[in-house]
Each structure stands twice: as C-alpha cells, then as structure tokens.
Amino acid sequence: MMGVVFNLLEAAVCRTYGEAQWYELLDKAGLDGAYTAIGNYPDTDAFRIVNAAAETLQLTPGEVLRWFGRESMTMLAERYRIFFDGHSSARTLLPTINRVIHAEVRKLYPNALLPDFSFEDAPADTLRMVYHSSRSLCDLAQGFIEGTALVFKEQITVEHPHCKLRGDHQCRFDIRFRELVPTKSPLAKD
Amino acid sequence: MPPDANDSTVAQLALLSRRLEREHRARLAAEVLAERGLRELYQTQQELRLLVSIADTANQASSITEVLRFAVTSICNHTGWEVGHAYLNHHLPAASPLRSARIWNDSINPLFAELRDLTEQRSLVASNGWPGRVLATRQPAWIRDLAAEPDAECRKLSAAGQIRAAFAFPVTVGDDVVALLEFYCTRVRDEDHSLLLLLSQVGIQLSRAVERKISQDRLLYDATHDALTGLPNRKSFRQLLAQTLLEAQQRNTQCAVLFIDLDHFKLVNDSMGHHAGDQLIVQVACRIRSSLQPLELPTSPDQSAQPFCAAALVARLGGDEFTILLDNVITESAPLQVAEQIQEALKQPFQINGQDVFTGASIGITLSAPGYYSGDEILRDADLAMYQAKSRGKSRCIVFDRSMRDQAARRLTIENDLRRALTKQEFLLNYQPIVALDNGEIIGFEALIRWRRAGDIVPPSDFIPIADEMGLIVPIGHWVLEEACRTLRDWQNQFPREKPITIGVNVSPRQFRQPNFVAQVRQALANARVEPSALTLEITEGATMGNPEQAIATLLELRNLGVKLSIDDFGTGYSSLSYLHRFPLHALKIDRSFIARIDGSFQSFQVVNSIMSLANNLGIGVVAEGIETTGQVEHLRSLLCRFGQGFHFSKPLSRADAHQLLAQSLLCVTR
Structure with missing residues (x-):
C-alpha cells in the first residue's frame, strides 16, 4: 500500500477525531505509524488500522473505508491539484482515472497494485463505473467517488448494485448526478 | 508546581510543537522533491524504453x-x-x-x-x-x-x-x-x-x-538488373520466365521467348573499343524497349489495343544477348511480329563516337505450348533457334523446332572433340605457295590449319569459329606457330637459297592480344632455330583496332624481333587508315573477294588499284589472295602487284607435297 494512503488516513482521523485517537488506533493495531508518502507498506498495516477504527467507531471496516475515501479526496485535490485542473465535475474527472491519474501514480510507484475502472452505457444522468481489483476495496473506491463529487461541490448518489463482496461477479457503481444544490460540509457524515 | 516551572513547560511544549510542525513541513517538502525525482526517473525510463523499442524494431x-x-x-x-x-x-x-x-x-x-x-x-x-x-x-x-x-x-x-x-x-x-x-x-x-x-x-x-x-x-x-542498360538481368529473367510459364500453364495460355543476338557486335567491340560496344548495347536496349513499349509489363487493362499478346519484358542476359518474354501470346505469329518490330527498330544506324554504326538482330523464338516444363528449357531452345538464325545469315528470325536440338548436339560433339584434338595430334598444316607474279618463283608459303577428325578433314571454317568462341584458338594458334617454324627450318635446311624461303602464319585476334604473345613468337623461333625475318605473321584488321595503341606496341616489338607483319583479308574489316601508317607492316594481303571480281568488275579493279597506291605510298608490299585465273594474274601484274597466291598456282598442299614442289625449282606462271 502506498505510503500516501497512510498519511491521508492519519490526516483524516486527526482532523475528525483528534490526534490522540490516531495514536490509540496505532496502539490497537500494534504499529508505530512512521509512514512516508513515497514509501510502500504492507497492505495488512492498512487493514489493521481500518479494523481498529471500525472497532472503536462501532462501524464496519467497509464503512470506515468509504468514510476515509470521502474524507481524503479533498486533501488529495490539494496535494495533486494538477489532476483536477481543467475539470469542473466528477463526471469528466472520473473517466480519466485509469489514463491520467493512475498513469501518474505509476510514475511514483512502478509496482503499485492499482484498480482498473471500466465504463458502461447508462441513462443520461448516470455514470456507470465497473471496478476491477484483486483487493476488493470497493468501499474505498465508492468513498473516493463520493469525495470527488465533494471536491466539485456536486451532489450525487452512488449506488453499488453489484458487489463481489456480496457474491456478484463484479463491482458496479451507478453514479447519478443531481442539480447543484448547496452542499453540506465535506466533513459531515451521512 | 512553581509558576516559572509551568511557564518553562509551556515554553518547551511550544518549542516542541514548533519543531514538530517544522519537521512535518520538511518531510512534506522532501516527499515533493522525491516525487519529482521519481517522476523524472520514470519519464526518462519511459523515453529510453520508447527509443530502445523503436531502435530494436528498426x-x-x-x-x-x-x-x-x-x-x-x-x-x-x-x-x-x-x-x-x-x-x-x-x-x-x-x-x-x-x-x-x-x-x-x-x-x-x-x-x-x-x-x-x-x-x-x-x-x-x-x-x-x-x-x-x-x-x-x-x-x-x-x-x-x-x-x-x-x-x-x-x-x-x-x-x-x-x-x-x-x-x-x-x-x-x-x-x-x-x-x-x-x-x-x-x-x-x-x-x-x-x-x-x-x-x-x-x-x-x-x-x-x-x-x-x-x-x-x-x-x-x-x-537483378544489368548495370549497363538497367534492364533485368539473366537471373531475374529466369525467375520471371519460370513464374510466367507456371501461370500460363494454369491459365492454359501461351508465352514466348525471343532470344536476340546482335550482328557485327564483336566487330564493333574489336574495331572501335569496348566503350563503343557498351554505347551500342545501351542504344540497342533503348530501341528494343521503345519498340515494345505498348506491350510492356504490367498488363494494360485495355487488351483490345494489343492484338497479339498482352505483355512483354526485355532483359539483357549479358554481352550482346537480349531476351524478350511475351506473355499471353494469342496468335502463333505474334512473336514473329514482335521480332519484325525489333529488327525494324534496329535498322537505322546508331551514332557512336560520331560514326554511323550498323547492326542487326538475329532472333530465335520459342513458344511455350509444346510441353515445356521449365523456363530454362524454353530459354535454351530460343538460344538454339537464335544460333540457327545467325548461322543462316545475319538479321534473321527463326522459330525453334526440334531438329535444332540435334544440330546443337552435333556442335556439342565438335566442341568435345576439339578439346581433345590437340592432345590427340589431330591438327595438321597445309601450305599454299606464295609466288612472285613476274616469274612464278615460290618465295614462301602460307601455313593453313586442317583438322583430321575421325579420318575426315574438317575445313577451318567449320571449326575455327567454334575454337575461337571456346578460347581454344589460343593453344591451337600456338601449336600452328611452333609447327610452321619447324617446317620452315627443315625446308631452309633442305633448300638453301640466297633469299630464304618464308612462311606466313595466321594469328587470331585473341591470340594476338595475349600479353605474352611476343614471347611466344620469340620462343617458337628459338626452338626451331630459324631467322625471324623468314616468318610472316598475318593478322586481321580486327585484331589491331580494339586497342590500337596496344596493337602498335605489340607490332613494334614484333618488328624489333625481326618478324615480318602483314594484314590479312585487307579491305573486308573496319580499317582505320589513320592507324595504318603507324603499323610497322611489310605487306597487305588483298582479300580474295576483290581478286575474284577483278576481271569483271571495274569497281573491284579500282579497289585493288587503290590498295596498291595505298601500299606504295606507305612503302609496303602487297600479296593478292585467291588468284584463280590467268586474267587475274594479268590484271594484277598491270597494277604492279608483285606477289600472289591461289588455286591458279597451287591449292594448299600437304607438307610432303609442298616439299616435292620445292624440289622442282620453278613453277610456270602461265602454265
């Protein structure tokens, strides 16, 4: 797992729950928490922290991942502004994930395990994304999608009608874009 | 806790926070720097990969x-x-x-x-x-x-x-x-x-x-192409012929090959030099091409405009040999029409070095129809037909028939026999007397080669051209020289005279151009122990003209050796009068064709007269060849021609007969 994910997770936890909470999670997970953005760390480190958070927050690990995805996208947008330049909607940015964003990620992490997204025909107001990954971190992906909309202050609904974790042969997201309405704080929970 | 202690703790905490903040920012900055480095490294690697993959593919x-x-x-x-x-x-x-x-x-x-x-x-x-x-x-x-x-x-x-x-x-x-x-x-x-x-x-x-x-x-x-003309060469012609034949058989159509050989090409090469020969080849190639232009491959879609065959391809096999492949031959007369077109195109003189040069084409034709299985067979038979065309006279066109293979086989036998003739000692010399026209005295002989093949005497015209083509003319010529010198020595010993008997030996152009020719002559004279002045080397005009400067050098060496030199068959080749005066000659031998007509044709008489004047002016002698009648002798005498040879005096004799003749002292001029 890319070090930047740990950094983002730390930032998200500290921002929402305070720094002490982060150290509690680290202690619970038995990790020292020294992660640098350009490092690569075992996936299990991330899972141990997520599981610790789930236990603490009384959530499922999936819910934690989705929350994290949503929270971290605004920070990613600050750090990697270039990916967002030229876009005014998640609708145009999401289809560039494979070609533009992941291409950039590979420059930093040549061995990174990155998911692949394909796009299928859907009704006009819907973007249908299919998630392919050996890690099955579809909840994180959903959080990232929702977080992207938050960056653009768009209101969307994301349905996850097919999920490999639920036994389907693939994970599908139907993302429906609504009229622009005043958004809630990006930090607010559902 | 004392207040100052509390203050100190607060200050320390503030310091630590500040340090943490600073370390955090430093880490982020370091990460940005490292990311940039990684990105650049990645970029460079990708560029290198692109370049290497393209270089590999290239x-x-x-x-x-x-x-x-x-x-x-x-x-x-x-x-x-x-x-x-x-x-x-x-x-x-x-x-x-x-x-x-x-x-x-x-x-x-x-x-x-x-x-x-x-x-x-x-x-x-x-x-x-x-x-x-x-x-x-x-x-x-x-x-x-x-x-x-x-x-x-x-x-x-x-x-x-x-x-x-x-x-x-x-x-x-x-x-x-x-x-x-x-x-x-x-x-x-x-x-x-x-x-x-x-x-x-x-x-x-x-x-x-x-x-x-x-x-x-x-x-x-x-x-696949001939460097001189840019035409396809033998290799590509053979490939294309094989392919065309195969397609013709599959389509049940006919193709044909025309085998073209230029007339007089050797003469142009010998008399005007190889460069002129090359120029002629280029011009001929050009004319052949343009005469075939409407037919040339690839096939035109409008076949109605081409009444007899669909396509033609010209190639140069080498030397003065060209071939034409006609595809989709519709009528049997089509190749003949094409051949006529070519002969017509070659009729006009060619301009080479400011001179008009005439040539023509002997053409052999083979059609693919009667059961040919390989292109090489077709090519071989077209070559045979061309050979027939050539042997029946210049500028002919002959379609192959099977009897030609028998003739070719006969020629092959001659070639094989000829190769062994020297070692089997089948060659012999005849001697034709050369006489003084005023008193009939035999002043010498011309040595003439004969081939005794399986008991029959083969005349020189039947084997000398073949020996020349095979290159055998050089060793044969060498043998003639040695044998003639030996005979000369014997006769000089047996018939000593005030003016010793001489002998004339024909030298072929190829033999004359051998780099060690002078040394061979010197050796032959030394071996036989005869005076060089008793030997006359008879060369043709063609032998001297290819490279006149070289020829003059060789002739001067021979003259310095003491050998006499004459030009044989004078008047039939391409004489270059500008060089003639530089040749150290002793005599011109007037060709028999002029002597034969000297009785009846005023023109021939004038030609001989002119040659006499020319020789007198150059200070050299004249020998008339092929004298058959008293009238001819009279005419020649009237022109002050001093020497002659021919059936009128004697046919060529065996060595024994010539010996006998010498034994009699005089030969009656008028008989």
Missing part, C-alpha cells in the same frame, strides 16, 4: 511500413495523443512529394474519419502549411492549438477532427525527407521541449532503418 523489421507503424503506435501510447499518422516517400531515394503511407495508430475511430480522408488525399510539399513546414525546415515542429493558427490548412484539420494540438517530425536521409510522422491531440497542449528532443532521436533511428532499406533495395536491384 533493426529487425522487414519493411519500412512495419517500422513506421510501430513508431506511430508507440509514440501515441507514450504521449497519450489520440491520432498518429505517417507519410512516406514511396520512391526512395528520389525526392518526390510525400504521400500518406496510410499508417495510423487507430484507423477506425469515426471521430477522426474526416481527418484521415483529408490526410490521405494530400500530397505534402515544403511550405508554411502544416505539416509542410517540417518538410521545409527538416526539424520537428509543435502547434499548441491548431484552431488558433492563422493558417487556413490548420483550422481545416482542426475542424475535421476536433483536433487542437499537433506535433510532427521528419525522417531524413541525407537532405531528403523520406518520411514524416504527425500526431494530433484533442486538447490544447503546450510545447514539450523534451518530447521534441526525444522525437529527434526517434527520427534518427527511423532514418537508419530507411537508409538500410534503401541500400537493401539497391543491392537487390543491382543483383
């Missing part, structure tokens, strides 16, 4: 289009640009306009269909337009936004495919742009200098591939 690919296709696709993948396309100059290495090679990274995307159509119809010229400017500068170029360009061409392209940015780079060989690769992107893109540098490198790799292809093509062309 080294291994079998065709230029394959290399260009790979480069176009790789560069599109590398840059993420949507459209890549290559132009190619199809006529390497000549500089002609670049046209689309129809090489696209993606030739199906409907978004760019109009752009593809526009591009494929274009013919690029160096100009300010896009990408013509790359042709003009031979440098890579970049356009940030086509839609914003003042050039109408750019806006047209942009409109054709919602294209915004473009870049292009040339592939050059020497000063020629041989290919051009262009790329388009649907977004506005700032110029990427490092990408352009990379593309310059790619251009160099591609140009190496093109250069290699050009030299491969050149090698292939050279291997």
Whole structure:
C-alpha cells in the first residue's frame, strides 16, 4: 500500500477525531505509524488500522473505508491539484482515472497494485463505473467517488448494485448526478 | 508546581510543537522533491524504453511500413495523443512529394474519419502549411492549438477532427525527407521541449532503418538488373520466365521467348573499343524497349489495343544477348511480329563516337505450348533457334523446332572433340605457295590449319569459329606457330637459297592480344632455330583496332624481333587508315573477294588499284589472295602487284607435297 494512503488516513482521523485517537488506533493495531508518502507498506498495516477504527467507531471496516475515501479526496485535490485542473465535475474527472491519474501514480510507484475502472452505457444522468481489483476495496473506491463529487461541490448518489463482496461477479457503481444544490460540509457524515 | 516551572513547560511544549510542525513541513517538502525525482526517473525510463523499442524494431523489421507503424503506435501510447499518422516517400531515394503511407495508430475511430480522408488525399510539399513546414525546415515542429493558427490548412484539420494540438517530425536521409510522422491531440497542449528532443532521436533511428532499406533495395536491384542498360538481368529473367510459364500453364495460355543476338557486335567491340560496344548495347536496349513499349509489363487493362499478346519484358542476359518474354501470346505469329518490330527498330544506324554504326538482330523464338516444363528449357531452345538464325545469315528470325536440338548436339560433339584434338595430334598444316607474279618463283608459303577428325578433314571454317568462341584458338594458334617454324627450318635446311624461303602464319585476334604473345613468337623461333625475318605473321584488321595503341606496341616489338607483319583479308574489316601508317607492316594481303571480281568488275579493279597506291605510298608490299585465273594474274601484274597466291598456282598442299614442289625449282606462271 502506498505510503500516501497512510498519511491521508492519519490526516483524516486527526482532523475528525483528534490526534490522540490516531495514536490509540496505532496502539490497537500494534504499529508505530512512521509512514512516508513515497514509501510502500504492507497492505495488512492498512487493514489493521481500518479494523481498529471500525472497532472503536462501532462501524464496519467497509464503512470506515468509504468514510476515509470521502474524507481524503479533498486533501488529495490539494496535494495533486494538477489532476483536477481543467475539470469542473466528477463526471469528466472520473473517466480519466485509469489514463491520467493512475498513469501518474505509476510514475511514483512502478509496482503499485492499482484498480482498473471500466465504463458502461447508462441513462443520461448516470455514470456507470465497473471496478476491477484483486483487493476488493470497493468501499474505498465508492468513498473516493463520493469525495470527488465533494471536491466539485456536486451532489450525487452512488449506488453499488453489484458487489463481489456480496457474491456478484463484479463491482458496479451507478453514479447519478443531481442539480447543484448547496452542499453540506465535506466533513459531515451521512 | 512553581509558576516559572509551568511557564518553562509551556515554553518547551511550544518549542516542541514548533519543531514538530517544522519537521512535518520538511518531510512534506522532501516527499515533493522525491516525487519529482521519481517522476523524472520514470519519464526518462519511459523515453529510453520508447527509443530502445523503436531502435530494436528498426533493426529487425522487414519493411519500412512495419517500422513506421510501430513508431506511430508507440509514440501515441507514450504521449497519450489520440491520432498518429505517417507519410512516406514511396520512391526512395528520389525526392518526390510525400504521400500518406496510410499508417495510423487507430484507423477506425469515426471521430477522426474526416481527418484521415483529408490526410490521405494530400500530397505534402515544403511550405508554411502544416505539416509542410517540417518538410521545409527538416526539424520537428509543435502547434499548441491548431484552431488558433492563422493558417487556413490548420483550422481545416482542426475542424475535421476536433483536433487542437499537433506535433510532427521528419525522417531524413541525407537532405531528403523520406518520411514524416504527425500526431494530433484533442486538447490544447503546450510545447514539450523534451518530447521534441526525444522525437529527434526517434527520427534518427527511423532514418537508419530507411537508409538500410534503401541500400537493401539497391543491392537487390543491382543483383537483378544489368548495370549497363538497367534492364533485368539473366537471373531475374529466369525467375520471371519460370513464374510466367507456371501461370500460363494454369491459365492454359501461351508465352514466348525471343532470344536476340546482335550482328557485327564483336566487330564493333574489336574495331572501335569496348566503350563503343557498351554505347551500342545501351542504344540497342533503348530501341528494343521503345519498340515494345505498348506491350510492356504490367498488363494494360485495355487488351483490345494489343492484338497479339498482352505483355512483354526485355532483359539483357549479358554481352550482346537480349531476351524478350511475351506473355499471353494469342496468335502463333505474334512473336514473329514482335521480332519484325525489333529488327525494324534496329535498322537505322546508331551514332557512336560520331560514326554511323550498323547492326542487326538475329532472333530465335520459342513458344511455350509444346510441353515445356521449365523456363530454362524454353530459354535454351530460343538460344538454339537464335544460333540457327545467325548461322543462316545475319538479321534473321527463326522459330525453334526440334531438329535444332540435334544440330546443337552435333556442335556439342565438335566442341568435345576439339578439346581433345590437340592432345590427340589431330591438327595438321597445309601450305599454299606464295609466288612472285613476274616469274612464278615460290618465295614462301602460307601455313593453313586442317583438322583430321575421325579420318575426315574438317575445313577451318567449320571449326575455327567454334575454337575461337571456346578460347581454344589460343593453344591451337600456338601449336600452328611452333609447327610452321619447324617446317620452315627443315625446308631452309633442305633448300638453301640466297633469299630464304618464308612462311606466313595466321594469328587470331585473341591470340594476338595475349600479353605474352611476343614471347611466344620469340620462343617458337628459338626452338626451331630459324631467322625471324623468314616468318610472316598475318593478322586481321580486327585484331589491331580494339586497342590500337596496344596493337602498335605489340607490332613494334614484333618488328624489333625481326618478324615480318602483314594484314590479312585487307579491305573486308573496319580499317582505320589513320592507324595504318603507324603499323610497322611489310605487306597487305588483298582479300580474295576483290581478286575474284577483278576481271569483271571495274569497281573491284579500282579497289585493288587503290590498295596498291595505298601500299606504295606507305612503302609496303602487297600479296593478292585467291588468284584463280590467268586474267587475274594479268590484271594484277598491270597494277604492279608483285606477289600472289591461289588455286591458279597451287591449292594448299600437304607438307610432303609442298616439299616435292620445292624440289622442282620453278613453277610456270602461265602454265
């Protein structure tokens, strides 16, 4: 797992729950928490922290991942502004994930395990994304999608009608874009 | 806790927080730096990978289009640009306009269909337009936004495919742009200098591939074409004939081969030099081609305009031999018509070094129909037919029939026997007396070769030309020289005279041009222990004219040796009077054809008269050949010709008979 994910997770936890909470999670997970953005760390480190958070927050690990995805996208947008330049909607940015964003990620992490997204025909107001990954971190992906909309202050609904974790042969997201309405704080929970 | 202690703890905490904050910012800055380094490293590796893969493909690919296709696709993948396309100059290495090679990274995307159509119809010229400017500068170029360009061409392209940015780079060989690769992107893109540098490198790799292809093509062309005329050579003619024969059999049609051999070519080569011979070949090739132009391969779709056959191909097999392949021969007379066309085309004189030179063509024809299984058989039979045409007189055209194979077999037997004739001692010399016309005294003999083959005497005309073609003339000539000298020694010993008996020996042009010819003569004289002045070497005009300066040098050496020299068959070859006075000659031998007509033809009389004057002016003697009548003797005497030979005096005699004749002292002139 890319070090930047740990950094983002730390930032998200500290921002929402305070720094002490982060150290509690680290202690619970038995990790020292020294992660640098350009490092690569075992996936299990991330899972141990997520599981610790789930236990603490009384959530499922999936819910934690989705929350994290949503929270971290605004920070990613600050750090990697270039990916967002030229876009005014998640609708145009999401289809560039494979070609533009992941291409950039590979420059930093040549061995990174990155998911692949394909796009299928859907009704006009819907973007249908299919998630392919050996890690099955579809909840994180959903959080990232929702977080992207938050960056653009768009209101969307994301349905996850097919999920490999639920036994389907693939994970599908139907993302429906609504009229622009005043958004809630990006930090607010559902 | 004392207040100052509390203050100190607060201050320390503040300090620690500040340090943490500073360390955090330093870490982030370090990560940004490291990321940039990683990105640049990645970029460099990718560029290197692109360059290496294109260089590898350029080294291994079998065709230029394959290399260009790979480069176009790789560069599109590398840059993420949507459209890549290559132009190619199809006529390497000549500089002609670049046209689309129809090489696209993606030739199906409907978004760019109009752009593809526009591009494929274009013919690029160096100009300010896009990408013509790359042709003009031979440098890579970049356009940030086509839609914003003042050039109408750019806006047209942009409109054709919602294209915004473009870049292009040339592939050059020497000063020629041989290919051009262009790329388009649907977004506005700032110029990427490092990408352009990379593309310059790619251009160099591609140009190496093109250069290699050009030299491969050149090698292939050279291997399959005659360097002098640019016509296909024997190798490619044979290949094409084999292929055409196969197709003809499958289609149940006929093809034909015309085998052409020039008349008098050897004479031109010998008398005017090889350079003149080459010029003649080039001009003949040109005339043959233009006389066949309406027929030449590839097949014209309008066959109605070609009444007798569909296509023709000319090749030069070597020397003065040309072949023509006629495909789809509709009537049996078609090849004859083509042959007539060629003979007609060669009728007019050729201008070589300011002189009119005449030639003609002996043509042999073979049709594929009667059961030929290989092109080589057809070619061989056409050659045989040509040989027949040649032997029946110049400028003839003969269609092959099977009896010619028997004749060819007979000739082959002669060749084989001839090879063994020297070792089997089958050659012998006859001697024809040369007499003084005023008193009939025998002053010497001309040695004439005969071949006793299986008991029969073969006349020289039946084997000398073959021996000449085979190169056997040189050892045979050497034997003649040695044998004649031995005879001379014996006769001089047995018939000592005040003016010793002389002997004339014919020297073939090929023998005369041997570098060690003078040494051979010197050796033969020494071996036989005879005076050089008793030996006359008879050479023909042709022997001297190929390289006159060399001939003069050889003749002077021979004269210095003491040998006498005469020109044989004078008046029949291409005499170069400008050289004649520089030849150290002792005599001209007037050809029998003039002597034969001296009685009845005033013109022949005048020719002989002129030769006499010429010889007198040059201070050399004359020997008349082929004297058969008293009248001829009288005429010659009246012209003050002093020497002669011919049946009137004596036919060529065996050595024994000649010996006998010498034993009698005089021969009656008038009998």
